[in-house]
Every structure is written in structure tokens, then in C-alpha cells.
Amino acid sequence: MHVNRRGMAVVAALVSALACAPADEPSSANDHLPGAPGIGDTDFPKDGNGGYDVTHYAIAIDYTPASKQLVGVTTITAGATHGLSSFNLDLSGFTVRSVTVNDAPATFSRQGDELTVRPARPIDNHATFTVKVSYAGVPKPAGDGSNLGTYGFMPTPDGAFVAAEPNGAKTWFPANDHPADKAPFDFSITVPAGVTALANGEMVGQPTTVGGRTTYRWRERHPMVTYLATATLGKFELRQGSTPGGIPNLAAADPRFTTSIDRLYATSATITDYWATVFGPYPFGSTGGVVDDYAAGYALESQTKPLYGGFHPDETIIAHELAHQWFGNSVSIKRWRDLWLNEGFATYAEWLWAEHKGTKTAEATFKDFHRRRAGDPIWKYPPGRARAEDLFNQAVYSRGAMTLHALRRAVGDQTFFALLKRWAADHRYGHVTTDQFIGLAEQMSGKELSALFDAWLFQPRRPQ
Numbered sequence: 001m002h003v004n005r006r007g008m009a010v011v012a013a014l015v016s017a018l019a020c021a022p023a024d025e026p027s028s029a030n031d032h033l034p035g036a037p038g039i040g041d042t043d044f045p046k047d048g049n050g051g052y053d054v055t056h057y058a059i060a061i062d063y064t065p066a067s068k069q070l071v072g073v074t075t076i077t078a079g080a081t082h083g084l085s086s087f088n089l090d091l092s093g094f095t096v097r098s099v100t101v102n103d104a105p106a107t108f109s110r111q112g113d114e115l116t117v118r119p120a121r122p123i124d125n126h127a128t129f130t131v132k133v134s135y136a137g138v139p140k141p142a143g144d145g146s147n148l149g150t151y152g153f154m155p156t157p158d159g160a161f162v163a164a165e166p167n168g169a170k171t172w173f174p175a176n177d178h179p180a181d182k183a184p185f186d187f188s189i190t191v192p193a194g195v196t197a198l199a200n201g202e203m204v205g206q207p208t209t210v211g212g213r214t215t216y217r218w219r220e221r222h223p224m225v226t227y228l229a230t231a232t233l234g235k236f237e238l239r240q241g242s243t244p245g246g247i248p249n250l251a252a253a254d255p256r257f258t259t260s261i262d263r264l265y266a267t268s269a270t271i272t273d274y275w276a277t278v279f280g281p282y283p284f285g286s287t288g289g290v291v292d293d294y295a296a297g298y299a300l301e302s303q304t305k306p307l308y309g310g311f312h313p314d315e316t317i318i319a320h321e322l323a324h325q326w327f328g329n330s331v332s333i334k335r336w337r338d339l340w341l342n343e344g345f346a347t348y349a350e351w352l353w354a355e356h357k358g359t360k361t362a363e364a365t366f367k368d369f370h371r372r373r374a375g376d377p378i379w380k381y382p383p384g385r386a387r388a389e390d391l392f393n394q395a396v397y398s399r400g401a402m403t404l405h406a407l408r409r410a411v412g413d414q415t416f417f418a419l420l421k422r423w424a425a426d427h428r429y430g431h432v433t434t435d436q437f438i439g440l441a442e443q444m445s446g447k448e449l450s451a452l453f454d455a456w457l458f459q460p461r462r463p464q
């Protein structure tokens with residue numbers, strides 16, 4: 001919800017300085033400027049937008065698997081962070097039918113994945129406004145900007161697999177598509193009767209069927225990053241209940257993967273409850289997981305419902321995706337270069353799970369990685385500075401996890417585990433940077449740790 005957009009603030013300050021307007025003068029028409037086309041992440045300059053913070057998304061889509069036609073109406077509530085003469089949303093593909101701002105027709109134009117909206121009346125700084133976009137077409141998944149192949153809204157024979165990290169939310173709804181702006185979501189998803197629609201959070205009411213089409217309503221009431229939003233559609237078998245610790249739990253499996261459903265349900269429950277003892281209280285209203293038949297070969301930590309694309313998930317990957325609920329989903333990054341704060345932590349959670357199970361200590365896993373020869377590519381890629389063209393490099397995962405283990409060795413178990421809990425608690429539902437983590441580690445340990453973090457996160461060579 002809140003984010004600093006220093007770039008835009010500077011421009012605004014400059015413009016008002018040029019206009020010689022004293023700071024306490026009432027706002028004039030001059031104070032209304034176009035919102036920036038990017039949120040200010042220099043590695044992803046077009047992602048997200050400037051000039052507003054989203055406070056709520058209401059996404060209503062109607063999807064027909066046979067024709068792949070999506071008809072959508074997305075209503076975004078936002079607060080202006082400077083006066084706006086126009087502002088941008090991110091949207092990829094589709095025909096935009098109409099846009100209204102505060103219920104008044106607005107003009108709009110499109111350039112690449114930028115949808116520029118010019119409201120009939122400019123929006124004052126700090127004003128809350130709603131923008132409603134009606135759009136339709138066949139979704140086209142994204143396929144660039146990372147080393148992960150296809151992502152976004154991916155049609156499947158029986159529905160869709162929707163996994164959008166890092167910037168594929170715009171392939172199915174207009175968004176401020178960057179993790180620096182989080183908001184709660186409401187979903188209304190209409191599909192042919194017989195198709196199940198699974199989105200984040202919890203179901204609202206019962207699905208209703210009219211004229212052979214069923215509408216499902218889901219609500220994620222906690223702030224959520226756009227890439228975590230999902231509307232996974234298809235034929236699913238469901239298991240529902242609660243974890244022993246009392247967290248509502250929902251497992252879903254495509255007919256091809258129903259042999260996994262009981263294990264997914266039970267393992268997700270056990271691991272969610274266990275992480276709550278290690279990382280602190282579970283941040284969301286429900287847990288679970290979805291196995292779909294889309295052969296992505298990967299998983300995504302979709303908020304409250306990790307997605308497993310086309311394989312039977314084992315405990316290790318379930319431990320990883322559920323750890324992301326704390327690290328990545330509740331505590332989120334402001335810029336993609338800090339991705340190790342998500343992936344290094346979730347990978348370290350895999351090591352912790354093995355340690356907990358008694359199969360392998362984190363120390364032994366660390367040593368196996370550390371033993372890798374000096375020429376191994378993992379040492380060339382400093383994980384503290386994830387690169388846009390190779391965002392999900394293995395180093396961000398494994399060397400990120402090694403960084404945490406090196407820290408644990410340096411500060412001892414007691415401080416280390418207190419630090420993990422404190423990090424999750426202090427920044428619950430918020431945003432963080434790597435410097436903040438280093439600062440907290442130094443504060444809680446009373447140690448000077450810059451050499452350790454520099455060697456593990458920022459040097460293109462194997463640390464000692």
C-alpha cells in the first residue's frame with residue numbers, strides 16, 4: 001500500500017519550485033501531473049506506476065476455457081501520492097472497452113503494456129479514487145524478463161494456471177504490477193458449470209450457478225503483492241478442514257494428481273503449523289496448496305495457496321512455498337534486486353525442514369554447497385544483487401540460503417532464530433530491503449557483520 005517513489009517526488013518538488021509556489025499555498029491546477037509510467041525500480045523501469053498507492057483490487061472475470069475468452073472488469077481503489085492529471089496501469093493484451101474514474105467516463109490510451117488513464121477531472125494529492133477498467137480478449141502469457149519461461153495467465157485444456165511472478169499479473173488484470181504496492185483483493189470468477197475456480201484467501205459464500213455458469217467469490221483480506229494473485233481454474237478434487245494448529249486448510253488437485261491430495265493436505269498442515277513455531281504466527285487466514293496439470297515444472301508461493309505445476313510436490317518444495325508465506329508474501333521486497341530476501345529464506349527453510357526431520361543438518365547442507373569448486377557459477381553471481389535478466393538464478397536461492405547459515409554460525413542459534421521471528425513480526429504485511437536485514441542482524445547480535453554480508457551477498461567469488 002505505501003511505497004516511496006522518490007523519483008516522482010523529486011520531479012514534483014522541482015516543478016512546484018519552478019512555479020514559485022510556497023508550500024502552504026492551496027493546490028492549483030499546476031499541481032496535477034502525469035503519474036510516472038514506472039514505480040521506480042531501475043531494474044524494471046516500466047513495472048508498476050507512480051503517483052498512487054492501491055488500497056484494494058476487485059477483480060471480476062468471466063472465462064471460457066473452450067474459446068479462451070476472458071471478459072474482465074477490474075475496479076481499483078487507490079490513494080493519490082501527488083496531484084494527478086493522468087496515471088498509468090500495467091495491462092498486457094486485451095481490448096480495453098471502457099475506463100471510468102470515480103464513475104465518470106475517462107479517456108485512455110495504450111502503449112505497450114502501459115494503459116494511460118486521463119480522468120475527466122484531475123485527482124488531488126491524497127485523494128482516494130476508484131478506477132474501473134472493462135476489458136476482454138484471449139490472455140497472452142508473458143515470457144520474457146526472467147529465466148523461467150512462460151508465466152502469467154496460462155490457459156490449460158480445462159481452465160487456466162495462473163502464476164505471475166515477477167510481472168505477469170498484467171496478463172490478466174490491470175494492475176500496479178510491482179511488489180512495492182500491496183493491497184487486499186476480492187475476486188469474482190465466472191466459469192462454465194463444472195469448472196472450479198480457486199483464488200487467494202477464503203471463499204465468500206457459496207458458488208452460484210445461473211444459466212450454466214458458476215460464479216466463485218474469493219477474498220484475500222491481507223495485503224498481497226500482484227504476482228501472488230491467482231485464479232487457477234479447472235477440474236479439481238478438494239480436501240478441506242483445518243490444521244491441528246487451527247488454520248483453515250484447503251488442498252486441491254487436478255484429476256491427474258489426485259493421488260497426491262491427501263499428502264498435500266496433511267503435509268501443508270504440518271509444515272504451516274511448524275513454521276508458525278519457528279517464524280512466528282501464520283500471517284494469513286488459510287493455508288493449503290493446488291496441484292494443477294499444467295506442466296510448468298515449478299511451484300509458486302501464491303498467497304494462502306501455493307501452486308504446484310504438473311508434478312507431485314514433495315515435503316521439501318512444500319516447506320519452501322509455505323515459508324514464502326512469511327518471507328516474500330507477508331514481508332515483501334521493494335525492489336527485485338533484493339529477491340534473496342524471498343528465495344534465500346525459502347531455500348534456507350528447506351534446509352531447516354530437513355534438520356527438523358533429522359534427515360540432514362543445515363550445517364551439512366551448507367558444507368555441501370560451500371565445497372563447490374571456485375569456478376562453480378554460483379560464486380560468480382552475487383545473490384544480494386539479483387539481475388533483471390537472470391532474476392531467479394540458482395545463486396539467489398542457494399547462496400542466499402548459505403548467507404543465512406553463515407549468519408547463524410556467526411551469531412549463534414539463539415540470536416539467529418530470534419532474528420527470524422523479529423524480522424517477520426516487525427515487517428508483517430510490509431516491505432523491506434537488504435540493508436534493513438543487515439541492520440537488524442547487527443543490532444540483535446551486537447556484532448559488526450558487514451564483512452560477512454559483503455562476502456556472501458555482494459562479491460563475485462567464493463567466500464572463505
Ligand code: TRP
Nearest residue numbers: 148151163164165166298299300
Ligand atoms: N518463486 C517461485 C519459487 O521459488 C519461482 C518462480 C518465479 C515462479 N517466477 C515464477 C513460479 C513464475 C511460477 C511462475 O518458488
Ligand code: ZN
Nearest residue numbers: 320324343346
Ligand atoms: Zn521460492
